[in-house]
Amino acid sequence: MTALRGRLRESVPMARYTTCRVVGPAEWLYEPADAADLGAFVASDTAARPFFWLGLGSNLLIRDGGLRGSVIRLHRGLAAITDLGNGRVQVDAGVACAKLARWCGQRGYGEAAFLAGIPGTVGGALAMNAGAWGGETWAQVESVTTVDQHGEQHQRSAADYDIGYRDVSGAPDEWFTGAIFAFPSGGDPQALQAHLRELLAERARTQPTGIASGGSVFRNPPGDHAARLIESAGLKGVREGGAWVSEKHANFIVHRGEASASDIEALITRIQQQVETTHGVRLTPEVRIVGEEVASGH
Ligand SMILES: Cc1cc2nc3c(=O)[nH]c(=O)nc-3n(C[C@H](O)[C@H](O)[C@H](O)COP(=O)(O)OP(=O)(O)OC[C@H]3O[C@@H](n4cnc5c(N)ncnc54)[C@H](O)[C@@H]3O)c2cc1C
Structure with missing residues (x-):
């Protein structure tokens, strides 16, 4: 069996891992070191079932009795962003949407700006078809990578999924490990940074923050x-x-x-x-x- 390189902990209170900040514990919490390690964990006998996939917990209410099995949190280990050129960007599912928005803004990929308003990960945004300010996650997706419950990795095109308002179905029993986004390129990075700041200020005016x-x-x-x-x-x-x-x-x-x-x-x-x-x-x-x-x- 492949040695696991991630971090496995038992009985972990989830308050600090969700924006709701309530305390139901995870029976087990696994933070894989990378995609290969994630596959090895899912396939291993060490992994208690069922699995629950956690991004930044920004769309979750975990009940007070907590989650049975293994909660898998990708934010630490699946964190790479790679520029493939011409607006094509390969992103790991654990990357925070706000980080991706800033990264894209610096390169003139303006269609990624809406991601700045989503306080979750790319994996969570794919699962929810998160959207803001008229933009939606799947409108920009070229393909995704997934892992199944046996730890096998797959590559799928956007056409393999049915996409609706905050709703995504297709490829059941697979979870997102990353995506390739295709953003139109050619925006002015400085103007985009200013636009992002305006959008976030508008959000702070209309939504509760710091709570x-x-x-x-x-x-x-x-x-x-x-x-x-x-x-x-x-x-x-x-x-x-x-x-x-x-x-x-x-x-x-x-x-x-x-x-x-x-x-x-x-x-x-x-x-x-x-x-x-x-x-x-x-x-x-x-x-x-x-x-x-x-x-x-x-
Ligand atoms: C202040 C605030 C503002 C928000 N504004 C918006 C907004 O403007 N627009 C919007 O759309 N949402 C918004 N949200 C909700 C939330 O940020 C999004 O739904 C986000 O996409 C959730 O991402 P996450 O990584 O936090 O996912 P989590 O909350 O951790 O998980 C959400 C769901 O996705 C699943 N999931 C997570 N990762 C994966 C994965 N890798 N593979 C498969 N399934 C996975 C989980 O199992 C769970 O069912 C807001 C939330 C907050 C707290």
Whole structure:
């Protein structure tokens, strides 16, 4: 068996690995050294199943009972960006989207600017078809690399996937290890840096920053905005335990470290019920709720 070179830890509280900052633990957490090491881990008897793939945890609510099996975090080991020329960029799945946006901005690849607003990894952006300011991840993807549950690597083209709004399907039981993006080249790097700064300042004006949250809680229903529906149902500022609906942006649930996952989940349910009663619209969570309930309750 190939010797594993990554970092394996048992019973790891996940608060510092998710932007929601709640404490449900991972039974095992593995951070592979690189793509080959990732394949070796997945294929090994050391790896407890099931697997859960973690980016920067910016779209996740891990329940208080935590995640069974192996959580695989790519951010440390799968971190390379390679310029293939003419706007083609090969990126490992663990790279932070904001880093890729800055890197592309310096080379004049302006279509990558939207990635600056996504506080996750490239792997998470591929899994979610993350988007902002009119840009979407898969609009720029040429091909992806994946690993399957036996540790085998695959290369797939964008055409192998069905892509929708925050929704990606195709190649089940495979997870992203990287992508080749094809960005139109020829932008002015200085103008792009200034544009990025403006976009981020606009975001800081309209969304809560410096406080724990999982980003937009609900998907926007067709032709409307979840935030508008929540606000007009009178839910801004409403609390469950330590969590509350942000006063700045009603589609964010925030807390200052005192909320449990069950507080946040209870608030999600309450918002769904209230919005349905007021507007007749059932909101669907965008944030992914995973893991086990605590048996004794909260
Ligand atoms: C303040 C804030 C602002 C946000 N703004 C936006 C925005 O403007 N637009 C937007 O689209 N999103 C936004 N988000 C949500 C989030 O950043 C995106 O969904 C992001 O793509 C998640 O990436 P991640 O690496 O953090 O994934 P995680 O949250 O770690 O995981 C999300 C899902 O992707 C899966 N996944 C992760 N990595 C892989 C992989 N390598 N292979 C297969 N599956 C994988 C996970 O299993 C999980 O199901 C925001 C979040 C926050 C906290």
